Amino acid sequence: MPIALTVNRKKVSVTTDSDKPLLWVLREDLHMAGTKFGCGQGLCGACTVLMDGQAVRSCQTPISAAAGKAITTIEGAKALPQGAALVEAWQAIDVPQCGYCQAGQILSATALLQANPKPSDAEIDEGMNGNICRCATYIRIRRAIRMAAGLPDVTGDAA
Amino acid sequence: MSLMPELDRRAFLAASVAGAGVVTFEARLALAANAPQAAAVPVNVFVRVDTANHFTIGAKNPEIGQGIRTMLPMLIAEELDIGWAQLTVEQTLADDKIYGVQTAGGSNATPNNWLPMRQMGAAARAMILNAAAKEWGVDAASLTTKAGVVFHVPSQRQAPYAAFARAAASLPAPDVAKLPLKSPKEYTIIGKPMVGVDTAKIVTGQPLFGIDVSLPNMLHSAIIKAPAHGATLASHDASAAMKIKGVVAVVPINSGMVPMGSHDTLVVVADSWWKAQKARGLVKPVWNDAAQKGLSTALYEEQAAKALGAAPQVELAKAGNVEAALASAAKVVTADYSYPFLAHGTLEPQNCTGLWQDGKLELWAPSQNPANGRRETAAMLGIAPEALTIHMTRIGGGFGRRLLNDYMVMVGQVAKAVPGRPVKLLFDRTDDLRHDFYRPAGWHRLTAGLDAQGQLVGFKDHFISFGKDGKPVRAAEMSAFEFPTNALEHMQLGATYLPTNLGTGWLRAPTSNAMAFVYQSFLTELAEAAGTDLPDFLRRLLGAPRELPAEKGRPALHTGRARAVIDAVCASADWRGGHLPPSAKGEKRGRGFGFYFCHRGYFAEVADVTILADQSVRVDKVWAVGDVGSQIINPLNARHQLQGALIEGVGQALIEQKIEQVAGAITAESFIDFPLARIENAPREIAVQFLTPDFPPTGLGEPSLPPVIPAIANAIHAATGKRLRSLPLKLA
Ligand code: FES
Ligand code: FES
Numbered sequence: 001m002p003i004a005l006t007v008n009r010k011k012v013s014v015t016t017d018s019d020k021p022l023l024w025v026l027r028e029d030l031h032m033a034g035t036k037f038g039c040g041q042g043l044c045g046a047c048t049v050l051m052d053g054q055a056v057r058s059c060q061t062p063i064s065a066a067a068g069k070a071i072t073t074i075e076g077a078k079a080l081p082q083g084a085a086l087v088e089a090w091q092a093i094d095v096p097q098c099g100y101c102q103a104g105q106i107l108s109a110t111a112l113l114q115a116n117p118k119p120s121d122a123e124i125d126e127g128m129n130g131n132i133c134r135c136a137t138y139i140r141i142r143r144a145i146r147m148a149a150g151l152p153d154v155t156g157d158a159a
Numbered sequence: 160m161s162l163m164p165e166l167d168r169r170a171f172l173a174a175s176v177a178g179a180g181v182v183t184f185e186a187r188l189a190l191a192a193n194a195p196q197a198a199a200v201p202v203n204v205f206v207r208v209d210t211a212n213h214f215t216i217g218a219k220n221p222e223i224g225q226g227i228r229t230m231l232p233m234l235i236a237e238e239l240d241i242g243w244a245q246l247t248v249e250q251t252l253a254d255d256k257i258y259g260v261q262t263a264g265g266s267n268a269t270p271n272n273w274l275p276m277r278q279m280g281a282a283a284r285a286m287i288l289n290a291a292a293k294e295w296g297v298d299a300a301s302l303t304t305k306a307g308v309v310f311h312v313p314s315q316r317q318a319p320y321a322a323f324a325r326a327a328a329s330l331p332a333p334d335v336a337k338l339p340l341k342s343p344k345e346y347t348i349i350g351k352p353m354v355g356v357d358t359a360k361i362v363t364g365q366p367l368f369g370i371d372v373s374l375p376n377m378l379h380s381a382i383i384k385a386p387a388h389g390a391t392l393a394s395h396d397a398s399a400a401m402k403i404k405g406v407v408a409v410v411p412i413n414s415g416m417v418p419m420g421s422h423d424t425l426v427v428v429a430d431s432w433w434k435a436q437k438a439r440g441l442v443k444p445v446w447n448d449a450a451q452k453g454l455s456t457a458l459y460e461e462q463a464a465k466a467l468g469a470a471p472q473v474e475l476a477k478a479g480n481v482e483a484a485l486a487s488a489a490k491v492v493t494a495d496y497s498y499p500f501l502a503h504g505t506l507e508p509q510n511c512t513g514l515w516q517d518g519k520l521e522l523w524a525p526s527q528n529p530a531n532g533r534r535e536t537a538a539m540l541g542i543a544p545e546a547l548t549i550h551m552t553r554i555g556g557g558f559g560r561r562l563l564n565d566y567m568v569m570v571g572q573v574a575k576a577v578p579g580r581p582v583k584l585l586f587d588r589t590d591d592l593r594h595d596f597y598r599p600a601g602w603h604r605l606t607a608g609l610d611a612q613g614q615l616v617g618f619k620d621h622f623i624s625f626g627k628d629g630k631p632v633r634a635a636e637m638s639a640f641e642f643p644t645n646a647l648e649h650m651q652l653g654a655t656y657l658p659t660n661l662g663t664g665w666l667r668a669p670t671s672n673a674m675a676f677v678y679q680s681f682l683t684e685l686a687e688a689a690g691t692d693l694p695d696f697l698r699r700l701l702g703a704p705r706e707l708p709a710e711k712g713r714p715a716l717h718t719g720r721a722r723a724v725i726d727a728v729c730a731s732a733d734w735r736g737g738h739l740p741p742s743a744k745g746e747k748r749g750r751g752f753g754f755y756f757c758h759r760g761y762f763a764e765v766a767d768v769t770i771l772a773d774q775s776v777r778v779d780k781v782w783a784v785g786d787v788g789s790q791i792i793n794p795l796n797a798r799h800q801l802q803g804a805l806i807e808g809v810g811q812a813l814i815e816q817k818i819e820q821v822a823g824a825i826t827a828e829s830f831i832d833f834p835l836a837r838i839e840n841a842p843r844e845i846a847v848q849f850l851t852p853d854f855p856p857t858g859l860g861e862p863s864l865p866p867v868i869p870a871i872a873n874a875i876h877a878a879t880g881k882r883l884r885s886l887p888l889k890l891a
Contacts (some may be wrong), residue, residue, distance in 0.1 A: 090362045136841065142838070
């Protein structure tokens, strides 16, 4: 049975095992490699996408649960106003190191700003705590989220 | 100090053999599928220019997040004298015969490439100038350049480099050693903050990493390894797995040779990784693991405790008469320190893609050391190293894990089993944590004597780690010149090595990440016994500016440079000792100091911590001052590397990072058992400063990490009076 869903505003249909995680459907069936596999255990956030506006771990989301849903991945994040502002801030201050976690970081941050346009420092940490960055780009993740939210710049590296 | 003596000659040979229009360094990254512009002309193997005067610059080293894909091209572009916006960076193939050393390790890329990469840019520029001089009938010395344009001011002529590229490529190569290089004040690229060349692609989700490699008709594979490291395969039954639609093969591979630590593995090959992964559960292997089953963390602890009380197995270093010095000391301080095995936990799990065809192997390898991978894979397959073509992908974190190339050796064998079809091999997270090459655990019994004036007069360390026949396993060695023992008249370092079945390996700032904790913590104990603090005690030990004795061929600690970073961080943090008033909520707070020299870099760091109600520790702020030579090449990336290293240090110090073993097998299954630092662990502020004395530029990804760990331990001691001597640090 083909499963129909919307990915980055495009209708797609996939025929696959119904328990195959959305992550692997994106990567293997839809050839969209932007969403990353970090743990497959729901613990790192590298696979974060938006499903009907909510941040979900695509490694823990069977494709059957995504049927009929609207998915936003990193490839389409810029189509959302918060996503566009975040991508721009991320680039301006060069958040990534290896870059592997960053798709998930940006999607989690998008969900955070959608729910809370002016988050406090504590709310940023809380909203982003599910996303591991092994390179530890956290100082700049905080700063980029503040920039995208139009909050005063706090570099985190002032003497 | 050219560490690539052969590079200059080969760089031009390859370019001229290739001839105009042929691209020699195009890494045929299938995932990028960027067809090179047909008109691009290679001037040497690192520089191509197209008819629109746009440049393609070859980046030769593996990018693991250290920023090398941006930094090496900055060096070339600077001396080529082009604008940063005029170039595109392209990864070269892995081929050390053409490109020289292509390793991401040891913070060596800066010192090794600082000169040769600038020379490659200067050489390309000189050849363009020579071609222009010939065409215009003028003296090359009368020409100037700017932003990729050649000027002849007297005749008011100018033309883009592209106009001369073809002619330049056929000119003889200049003597690179004689080429003049810019003075630092002429730099337009070096020393400027440059955003990473891949940043725009990363934030829009473009496929860059090894795991993203996608080739037509590609197969996927998942691995089954013996839980007990080093076990061999007795037998297996794959019949149930083979019945699953999409499963193509179950391949037993022999990885019992190189690199050490790999072992017999079963690989399930399918048309989807998800399917291969699921089918793994249906394969029934039987392992020969009797020899490994007895090994465990508990056993190591027991053996280490016993060894500490006995005489060392081997002597590492000895000077004077330490026993006499201790006997006559006014005060003797002794303490035991220890630290656990650690995994790397790169966020991109280990993977590699291979294609076996006509006796040749093509690899897409996220490797920090592809040259070793080539040798090892070729040896395993019994083919010539030249039969391998190796593409370097961007890498989702290295930290030393990918200096060892088990995934290349493995996928080579899998590819050979499915000839003609590309196949990707991918570890899952549990595989990745359980089949790492671990930072070896270690124990130290330290004894030191102070005279009545508080001077250190004798020092002894019995170091316990892992090894065989009196030799340490990989990354378990200890330097015979550990500071401050190399500055003392009476000292003795001895070691005992316990047997282990675990593969061990280098973790960012290997050995130093552990030694800094042990030595800088213990020196703080000594400083206190001497009635002073660590910075002051270190100044006394360092003494007058000079180089301390070091291992032959290894960088020596310069006491003047050490002293300068210590003084500078004390000034920036306004250091007045470890005492801090409690927080507004009444929580205890403390401040700690740490210094370390490794990988040619000097770092002194101060950390402020708060002890929270549940006895957990929060690092509030870190100050770091580094000296990695006269020139910070990319100041933006330099700051980022430091932030990352310091937070990684917080992770090693505070969040229960340890790898444990039961019945020969690693127990960690997920990021719960082996946590990585999260945003909540990141200090609010990290203040970074670089001193730039007149020494050659060196690397900073590693030397910045070690001091923060003892700084945190010392801060906890300042806050609570408790001296924590075992990593990870735990108050309750
Ligand atoms: S890959 Fe989904 S949370 Fe880690
Ligand atoms: S940038 Fe490397 S894991 Fe985040």
